[in-house]
Amino acid sequence: MADGLLAGGGLGSQTMTPQPERTGWAVEEEPAPLEKGLLQDEDSCSDCSNHDKPGSSLPSFVPEGKTHFPEIFQTSQLLFFERFRAYQDYILADCKASEVREFTAEFLEKVLEPSGWRAVWHTNVFEVLVEVTDVDFAALKAVVRLADPYLCESQVSSFNLECMNELLDLKEHRLPLQELWVVFDDSGVFDQTALAIEHVRFFYQNIWRSWDEEEEDEYDYFVRCVEPRLRLHYDILEDRVPSGLIVDYRNLLSQCEESYRTFLNLRSSLSNCNSDSEQENISMVEGLKLYSEIEQLKQKLKLIENPLLRYVFGYQKNSNIQAKGIRPNGQKVMHVVSSTMMTGLLRSLLRDRLCQEPCKEETEIQFHSDPLSAINACYEGDTVIVCPGHYMVHGTFAIADSIELEGYGLPDDIVIEKRGKGDTFVDCTGVDIKISGIKFIQHDAVEGILIIHRGKTILENCVLQCETTGVTVRTSAEFLMKNSDLYGAKGAGIEIYPGSKCTLSDNEIHHCKEGILIKDFLDEHYDIPKISMVNNVIHNNEGYGVVLVKPTIFSDLQENVQDETEENRALKIPTSEEAGTAERVDLEELIQCATGKMELYARSTLSEHVEGNCEIVNELVAASTQKGQMKKKRLSELGITQADDNLMSQEMFVSIVGNQFKWNGKGSFGTFLF
Numbered sequence: 001m002a003d004g005l006l007a008g009g010g011l012g013s014q015t016m017t018p019q020p021e022r023t024g025w026a027v028e029e030e031p032a033p034l035e036k037g038l039l040q041d042e043d044s045c046s047d048c049s050n051h052d053k054p055g056s057s058l059p060s061f062v063p064e065g066k067t068h069f070p071e072i073f074q075t076s077q078l079l080f081f082e083r084f085r086a087y088q089d090y091i092l093a094d095c096k097a098s099e100v101r102e103f104t105a106e107f108l109e110k111v112l113e114p115s116g117w118r119a120v121w122h123t124n125v126f127e128v129l130v131e132v133t134d135v136d137f138a139a140l141k142a143v144v145r146l147a148d149p150y151l152c153e154s155q156v157s158s159f160n161l162e163c164m165n166e167l168l169d170l171k172e173h174r175l176p177l178q179e180l181w182v183v184f185d186d187s188g189v190f191d192q193t194a195l196a197i198e199h200v201r202f203f204y205q206n207i208w209r210s211w212d213e214e215e216e217d218e219y220d221y222f223v224r225c226v227e228p229r230l231r232l233h234y235d236i237l238e239d240r241v242p243s244g245l246i247v248d249y250r251n252l253l254s255q256c257e258e259s260y261r262t263f264l265n266l267r268s269s270l271s272n273c274n275s276d277s278e279q280e281n282i283s284m285v286e287g288l289k290l291y292s293e294i295e296q297l298k299q300k301l302k303l304i305e306n307p308l309l310r311y312v313f314g315y316q317k318n319s320n321i322q323a324k325g326i327r328p329n330g331q332k333v334m335h336v337v338s339s340t341m342m343t344g345l346l347r348s349l350l351r352d353r354l355c356q357e358p359c360k361e362e363t364e365i366q367f368h369s370d371p372l373s374a375i376n377a378c379y380e381g382d383t384v385i386v387c388p389g390h391y392m393v394h395g396t397f398a399i400a401d402s403i404e405l406e407g408y409g410l411p412d413d414i415v416i417e418k419r420g421k422g423d424t425f426v427d428c429t430g431v432d433i434k435i436s437g438i439k440f441i442q443h444d445a446v447e448g449i450l451i452i453h454r455g456k457t458i459l460e461n462c463v464l465q466c467e468t469t470g471v472t473v474r475t476s477a478e479f480l481m482k483n484s485d486l487y488g489a490k491g492a493g494i495e496i497y498p499g500s501k502c503t504l505s506d507n508e509i510h511h512c513k514e515g516i517l518i519k520d521f522l523d524e525h526y527d528i529p530k531i532s533m534v535n536n537v538i539h540n541n542e543g544y545g546v547v548l549v550k551p552t553i554f555s556d557l558q559e560n561v562q563d564e565t566e567e568n569r570a571l572k573i574p575t576s577e578e579a580g581t582a583e584r585v586d587l588e589e590l591i592q593c594a595t596g597k598m599e600l601y602a603r604s605t606l607s608e609h610v611e612g613n614c615e616i617v618n619e620l621v622a623a624s625t626q627k628g629q630m631k632k633k634r635l636s637e638l639g640i641t642q643a644d645d646n647l648m649s650q651e652m653f654v655s656i657v658g659n660q661f662k663w664n665g666k667g668s669f670g671t672f673l674f
Contacts, residue, residue, distance in 0.1 A: 058191050060184035063120070069129065069151060071184035072120055073194035076202075080234040086199050087207075087226050094220040097212045104200060105137040108177075111192045112137070118147055119180035126154035128164055129183075130175070140200060141174040178204050206233050211260050211298070228305040235307070240468075242447045249304045256297040263290040321429055323400040327379040333364045335374040338387035341367065345387060353385055353408065371397075371405075371416055378403045386438060388413040397426040399433055402455075407437030411463045417441040424451050428477075431455045439463040448495075452477040459484055466493070470512065473529075475499040481507055492517035493541070499527040503654075505534045515545040515664065532654040539662035544670035546661075613656050 060071040095103040114135045121130050121144070129151040134143035146168070150161050178201035182194040207229050212221070232249075235241045266287050270280065303309050327333070334354060338345065354365060368374040372393045374384045380401045388409045393416060399405070407414035416438060418425045424447045425440060432455065439462065442449040448469035450459070456478040464470060466489040473479040473494070478501040486493050489512035496502045496518045509515045515538040520528050538545040661668035 056184070056186045056188045056191050058184075058194060063127065069120055069127065069153070070118070072181045073184050073191070075194050075198035078198070078202075080230065083199070083202065083230060084227070087203070087230070088222055091199060091203075092220075092222045092226060094222065097215050097221045097225070100208070100212070100221060101138075101140065104140065104203075108135070108140070108196055108200070109137050111196045113190060113193045117185070117190050117193060118183040119144075120183065121175055121179055122181055123179060125156060126152060126159055128152040128154075130180075132180075135177075136174060139174070140177050142177055142180060143173055144168070144175055144180075145173060177201070206230075210257065211294070228302075228307070231307055232305050232310075239444070239446055241310075245304065245310070249301065252297055252300050252304070256294060256301060259290055259294050259297065263287065263294060266290065321398045321400040321427065323430065324379045325401070326381065331364055332381040332383070333366055333377075333379070335366050335368060335377060335382060335384040336387065337368045337371045337374045337384060337391070339369055339389045339391070341387075349385070349387070349408065375399060375403075375405070386414050386416070390415045390417065392417050392419055394418075394420040396424055398429075399427065400429045402430045402432040404434045404436075405438065406435070409437065411437055411439040411461060415439045415441060418443055418445060420444060424448055426450045428452045428457045429454055430457075434458040434460070435462060436460040437462065439465065441465045442467045448472050448491075449489075452479050452500075456480070458482075466490075466512070470494055470509075473497055473500045473502050477501075479503070481505070483507065487511045489513060492547070495519065496529050496531060498529055501530040503532040504536050505532075507536045509536065509538045510540045512541050514543045514547050515541045517547050517549065519549045530654055531656075533656050533659050535658040537660045537662070538668075539660070539664065541664045543664070544666045545664040545668045547670050547672055549672045613659055 056073075059074040061074045062071050063069050091107045092100065092103055112135055115133050118129060118131050119142075121128050129147040130144040131147045132142045132144050135141070136143065146161070146164060150164075152159060152161075152164060177197050180197060182190055182197060207226055209225075212225060215224075232241070236246055266283055270283055270287065336349065336354075354363070366374075366377065368377070370393065371384065371386050371391055372395050374386075375397050378384065378399075378401055381403070382401070383404045383406070386405070386407050388407075414437060418441065420443075425442050425445050426435075426449065428451065435458070437460075440449055442465065445468055448471065449464050449466045450457075450470070451472045451474065453474050454477050457480070459471075459479070459481045460483060462484045464484065464486040466486065468489065469491040470486050470489040470493040471479065471481070473496050475497045476499050477497075480503045481494075482503075482505045485508045487508075487510050491512070492514040493509040493512040494502070494504070494516045496516065498519055504516075516533075518529060518531065
């Protein structure tokens with residue numbers, strides 16, 4: 001056997017392949033040490049002798065049940081890099097989809113013991129102990145016989161020895177390798193066999209799709225399909241994918257598999273039909289529709305599987321939170337949150353917040369010990385005042401009504417910390433929401449610390465200590481962030497979706513993977529986001545200060561845009577119909593305007609600051625012009641020659657002035673093409 005195949009099983013991670021439903025197949029959680037790297041070198045793979053090993057380095061577990069099965073190898077707790085190296089370097093390499101079975105068979109011939117080992121044949125109905133007498137490598141099947149003594153556990157009482165022999169006869173005693181779990185042997189002789197079968201089992205359960213073989217082999221199968229699907233599998237296991245996106249992916253996968261089965265049946269019926277009948281013509285039309293539907297589903301699956309595009313296209317989460325509206329009695333309530341209410345604090349609140357206007361009509365006050373219960377009790381127009389303290393919450397702040405959430409004091413004195421796993425921390429769907437004077441600390445949120453799905457949200461004088469993504473501004477949402485501090489995001493500090501409006505003023509965004517991520521799509525379904533950035537300090541981010549995500553078609557259009565002097569030299573600004581003529585602003589003047597205020601800074605740092613602002617302005621203006629050209633072309637193809645100037649202008653940026661970009665790992669501005 002190939003010593004390099006040995007990868008320590010049971011590595012303290014979650015089970016990395018779906019476990020059988022029955023509790024008897026539960027996996028031991030006890031971690032085992034990693035003794036050898038996976039597939040260390042190619043020379044070792046050619047050595048099919050493992051008899052010199054002192055003993056097995058793989059753990060084992062005993063399936064629980066009425067029947068006393070022997071221990072089996074525990075191989076399912078492999079890490080991502082172990083599976084990655086096995087598929088990339090030794091099993092699939094650079095094969096095409098049509099060559100997957102051939103490459104897998106060649107790999108198994110090198111590492112699999114052809115006979116002399118026992119296994120548990122596991123199905124959804126029964127488990128039975130068998131002995132392997134031969135292996136058909138090309139078919140990925142083992143030739144087996146029932147072990148002596150006969151051991152079987154079944155959900156159907158009628159499954160006796162005679163029935164099992166009849167079933168094996170029907171299968172010609174040939175069973176798929178992925179249905180076999182190798183019986184444990186501490187000599188180390190069968191370690192490679194157990195691991196090899198695990199790789200085959202995992203591949204056909206989680207990676208392979210029935211339509212893969214018919215895909216065009218433009219480049220190797222591993223890069224195109226295996227790696228992204230493997231990464232998605234582990235991202236799901238390690239809670240890095242929102243639950244809603246997981247549901248979407250599995251539903252799409254089921255739909256695609258069902259449609260593909262229907263398509264295969266239809267294609268088979270057409271191939272057996274030689275007549276040029278009306279029914280055949282109808283079937284061909286249905287087949288074309290099915291093929292188009294399958295292609296669309298496959299594209300959606302690929303977008304979710306791609307870790308870079310997963311959140312760009314694959315997931316548009318719709319919050320199902322319903323606004324309560326105005327309270328039935330029409331009154332607005334002041335909610336006060338404090339873990340303990342002291343007389344001094346109450347007097348201060350009465351003076352500063354609760355009794356500011358003596359002539360105002362009576363206001364109901366409700367007291368809460370935690371902010372989550374206060375948010376859940378709110379109706380339209382209510383106000384929540386959070387007193388100094390450190391509040392631990394275990395749920396999501398779902399703000400669906402127009403309310404104000406404000407801290408009474410300095411943000412560092414009013415801390416709301418999230419504990420427990422969940423997709424988001426603060427979800428905003430209200431028409432007009434204001435949050436001020438609070439520090440939010442995020443833990444274990446898969447998606448982000450704050451998401452604005454729709455409506456307008458104002459964040460002022462707050463601190464956001466992130467763990468995954470920071471703030472996400474969805475399509476059609478409006479976000480205004482002022483005098484706030486955001487840091488620690490493993491993704492982007494702020495993600496700005498197309499069709500949104502985002503105003504950032506006097507903030508610090510730092511120590512994130514990327515500072516600000518702008519998502520702009522060349523598609524008629526998406527509008528360019530409107531962005532204003534004034535006097536922000538964006539520093540110490542791992543990547544770029546600002547990143548623009550755009551299609552490769554942008555770069556293809558760049559030369560055409562440069563050739564059109566008139567449109568490259570000036571950016572059209574929308575004016576009212578009464579103005580009569582459209583106003584044009586020279587691009588150089590636009591950049592000068594955007595960076596004019598930078599003269600206040602010292603000359604030693606001037607070039608860096610101006611360069612960052614100018615670079616962003618240049619890119620956004622170019623993107624705006626290019627998208628405008630595409631809209632003109634589409635309208636022209638539809639026969640619309642007189643387009644409204646307001647319709648044609650798609651300026652992404654409103655104002656980019658006085659921002660500072662310091663010590664970002666890759667620079668102030670970058671572009672990601674997809």
